[in-house]
Amino acid sequence: MFDLPELRRHIPLVVALGVDSIGTGISGPLLLLFLTRVADIPLQQAGLTLSATFAVALVVPALVGQIVPRLGGRNILIAAQVLQAAGLGGLLIARDLPTVAVCTLVAAIGQRAFWSSVFSVIADASDSGPAEDKDRWFAFTNMVQATGYALGALTAGALLLIPGDLPYLLAIGTNAVCFVVSAVLLLGDRSARQSAAADAAAPVRAHRIPTLPYLGLIGVGALFAFCSTILGSGLGVYVVDGLAAPAAVVGPLLAINTILNALGQAPAVRLTRRRSRVTVMVVAGIVWSVWGVYTAALGLAPASLIIPGLALSVLVYSVAELLHGPRSLAYAADAAPPGQRSTYLSWFQYSFALANIAAPGVFAATFGVDPGLPWIVTSVVALVACVGLALVARALPREAARP
Structure with a gap:
């Protein structure tokens, strides 16, 4: 029914994407509430801070495009997870606007780096199978991520049954842990090796900006x-x-x-x-x-x-x-x-x-x-x-x- 791609060599990648999505689903709906209720940042300032950090992080895809041929998509993906974990971990102790802004910026840069590299890692994984596996791989990983996010969102709803600040602390902390687990799993995946070698063999200065x-x-x-x-x-x-x-x-x-x-x-x-x-x-x-x-x-x-x-x-x-x-x-x-x-x-x-x-x-x-x-x-x-x-x-x- 699901017409799955060949997964045997890439189980760590699939699990890592699922873990990442569960964590994001838990904290994503509660992040703004965390800033206003736990960090005690006024709503307008909290919203403006998130928007500003997301805007600054827009430079990340272009930067990743410059370095990914040298470092490989998988390595950037791992670094992205570490950055997101560090940013959310910092939020657990941040209680003033400048510190909150720095932590959210680190997390936003990590998030943008994740999305700037994950597609190439998935495409690399698909190279180990027949040509038609590429569509199957993107379909399957999209399904994994959607399922993970849904499970995380349901968990977030259950956490809100707990009174006080604890649900928001648990949500942010759990997501930080999920990012760390995802990074560790990616260390054991072999998705990017053959394609990274092909990228490295290409002329480094050709088409730094797409055609x-x-x-x-x-x-x-x-x-x-x-x-x-x-x-x-x-x-x-x-x-x-x-x-x-x-x-x-x-x-x-x-x-x-x-x-x-x-x-x-x-x-x-x-x-x-x-x-x-x-x-x-x-x-x-x-x-x-x-x-x-x-x-x-x-x-x-x-x-x-x-x-x-x-x-x-x-x-x-x-x-x-x-x-x-x-x-x-x-x-x-x-x-x-x-x-x-x-x-x-x-x-x-x-x-x-x-x-x-x-x-x-x-x-x-x-x-x-x-x-x-x-x-x-x-x-x-x-x-x-x-x-x-x-x-x-x-x-x-x-x-x-x-x-």
């Missing part, structure tokens, strides 16, 4: 990533303020999306294995476009149809995510020039970073005009992404789009 077609792919990837981010950014506000539906339905709706992502990516790759990656991604964009129009139209639906209509909306949205996610990462990996995959995948991380920055602001600005407008904008963005991908794909290696 223009690949930069176009990053731009198109940002548009697709915007579509993949907008639900988490705006669903709660739309449900409560736009549709006047009960706030209690937001959690179950997001849980549906999480469960489908945790279970459905490998089957989605298997069911579309005869179609090219570009075709599947374009279909995902079209599904997102239809989803946006449909979700905006829920504002015109009778009250009795709002909740089932929202459930269908999340299902359609999840189908687009399942189609797009693993195929886009595999395409980005194979579209990179030979011997420079790790550098290019570090840069590809900007597509997600830009989307994460843009989605909340675009949602807030358009929702203020009309509650349905954010979803119409998403439909347009999805169609622009489809056209952009079709154009960019002409200038990228044809073999990268293979089924």
